[in-house]
Amino acid sequence: MNRPLNVGSVRYINACPLNWGLACDPTVRLSLDVPSNLLGGLSAGRFDVALLPVIDYQRLGGLRLLRSGGIGCDGPTLTVRLFSRVPPERIRTLACDPDSHTSVALTRIILAERFENRPKMVTVGATDASEADAVLLIGDKVVCGTAPRTAFELDLGGEWKAMTSLPFVFAAWCARAGIDLRDLPARLERALREGLENVARIVTEQAVPRGWPADLAFEYLTQRLKFDIGARQIEAISLFHRLAHRHGAFEHEPWPLVEVPTVVG
The missing domain is CATH 3.40.190.10 (Periplasmic binding protein-like II)
Incomplete structure (x- = not known):
């Protein structure tokens, strides 16, 4: 029997739609943290996959980007x-x-x-x-x-x-080298769809107890944030990496994105 895959994700409200369907998935062991700690988890092997800040793709070699969802925006993001x-x-x-x-x-x-x-x-x-x-x-x-x-x-x-004139992606699912993802990309995609279908519950059960006004949380999750990773998001990530390199975020020439497509069964 395959062991559960160790998945690291973000503990903020903006990741709740991505995490919603994973908590009860027996093929996944989900851990939540602040975004900046997830790279260390991947590097140390504690995580097989993480909702990684996209700048950190350039800080650990051999990563693969899963087009199964991420945290992004297409204009003002509020947070x-x-x-x-x-x-x-x-x-x-x-x-x-x-x-x-x-x-x-x-x-x-x-x-x-x-x-x-x-x-x-x-x-x-x-x-x-x-x-x-x-x-x-x-x-x-x-x-x-x-x-x-x-x-x-x-x-x-x-x-x-x-x-x-592009959207922006703050974080995306990334897998470390050598990991057999099995059907995880499709599971992550289905988890996101389930989360988006349950935004009202996320607002009531997760956002309001943390101090969010309910109407603002609903607007944030349904209008401000964008969770899909499509062609324009990939273009935006690549441009961000080039500009980050120009302005000293990392020294090496930007590594190209190695993408894992999602096939939802």
Whole structure:
């Protein structure tokens, strides 16, 4: 009998539709964490597949991208935001949320490409965010926490759309090398469809207890976020990797995406 595949996913509300059908799947052992910890799980072999920040595809060789779903947007996303006391072109110190590698790289790209600015970037926690000109926050804390009140705000999904006319993908299912995925790509696709059919329950059972207003959570999951990985999303990921390389997120030339198609039976 095959062992269950170890799957790492994101613990935020934005991943609930992707996770919904996996919790009771006997072929999967699901673990939830913040996005930035999932690369370490893949690298150490704790996970066979993870909902990986797409920048981290370039930080571990041999990965395969499953077109079975991801966390993306096609415009403003609400929960990936830069709060600044000064205009974006004048930011000198930016305190970054440590929970997401992709959002940090995206911020660097947006500030450089749209505002010709390359500020010093530090980690929230390593410095007092109140001492920085701006702070980058992601996830549920943007809505449910105490987001700073500042004169300037950027929604990074909206900024990317304005700059490229493309959607953006923050995270996608990725598998490490040498893993027999069996029918997991199709199972992940079916789990997503089941999750999208149960958004109302996700809002009631997951979002509201975390402090989300019900109507905002429903809008977020059904309108703001996009979960499919199609041709335009692949184009966007590839462009993001090229721009991230240009702006120093990694040194090597970007590795091409090795895709695993989904066949739903």
